[in-house]
Amino acid sequence: MNSASKKAFFGDYVFGVASEVYEPAEDSFLFAENLQVAVGARVLDMGTGSGILAILAAEQASEVVAVDVNPYAVRCANQNAKRNGVASKVSFVQSDLFASLAETVKFDMILFNAPYLPSEQGEDASWLGRAWAGGIAGRQIIDRFISQSANHLEKDGAILLMQSTLSNVAESVAQFKVLKMEAKPVARLELPFFETLVLVKAQFSV
Numbered sequence: 580m581n582s583a584s585k586k587a588f589f590g591d592y593v594f595g596v597a598s599e600v601y602e603p604a605e606d607s608f609l610f611a612e613n614l615q616v617a618v619g620a621r622v623l624d625m626g627t628g629s630g631i632l633a634i635l636a637a638e639q640a641s642e643v644v645a646v647d648v649n650p651y652a653v654r655c656a657n658q659n660a661k662r663n664g665v666a667s668k669v670s671f672v673q674s675d676l677f678a679s680l681a682e683t684v685k686f687d688m689i690l691f692n693a694p695y696l697p698s699e700q701g702e703d704a705s706w707l708g709r710a711w712a713g714g715i716a717g718r719q720i721i722d723r724f725i726s727q728s729a730n731h732l733e734k735d736g737a738i739l740l741m742q743s744t745l746s747n748v749a750e751s752v753a754q755f756k757v758l759k760m761e762a763k764p765v766a767r768l769e770l771p772f773f774e775t776l777v778l779v780k781a782q783f784s785v
């Protein structure tokens with residue numbers, strides 16, 4: 580169950596990746612390259628997978644909560660936090676999005692490299708499928724995340740959401756606007772076959 584069959588690398592960091600867990604890929608690395616965490620920030624890493632973003636965030640953060648619906652990911656990320664010397668700052672929760680967090684808990688930053696690809700029925704039946712499959716429009720998880728995320732963000736906090744042009748970035752921006760948040764792309768990576776990864780940053784409008 581906890582066999583780390585593969586390894587992934589970012590800078591000096593090493594991540595074991597169990598076979599049931601999302602292996603850090605272009606989206607993870609684009610996110611990591613653009614991750615700036617203020618000293619002392621409280622950070623939520625939603626969908627932590629191998630824990631890559633939680634572990635990088637922990638260098639500057641005072642506290643990181645790493646959440647995943649996949650119990651294998653929670654265990655894998657926990658092992659990687661120990662391996663990379665940040666275990667004392669990171670706590671791990673198995674949860675469907677925010678369901679297992681206290682209603683009143685708030686963060687300075689919320690990170691989510693979401694499952695954002697359009698998928699057909701049943702493609703999310705495995706843990707690995709759930710890492711990428713976003714339903715028919717690619718927005719099944721993204722929409723739920725956005726609608727709940729503002730309740731868990733400090734007034735001057737920021738949300739970073741990774742998605743793809745295949746799952747309608749403008750729709751995310753519009754949904755954040757309904758929540759009185761201003762959202763804009765802060766990083767992009769063009770992929771083959773007419774897809775661009777987009778990192779969206781959202782903050783409450785002033």
Ligand SMILES: C[S@@+](CC[C@H](N)C(=O)[O-])C[C@H]1O[C@@H](n2cnc3c(N)ncnc32)[C@H](O)[C@@H]1O
Nearest residue numbers: 601603607626627628647648649675676692710
């Ligand atoms: C694209 S992977 C990103 C993993 C890691 N953060 C990274 O950047 O490499 C998406 C992650 O979201 C998790 N996930 C999917 N649906 C979720 C949900 N409803 N609640 C919490 N996590 C979820 C998956 O298990 C997976 O680990």
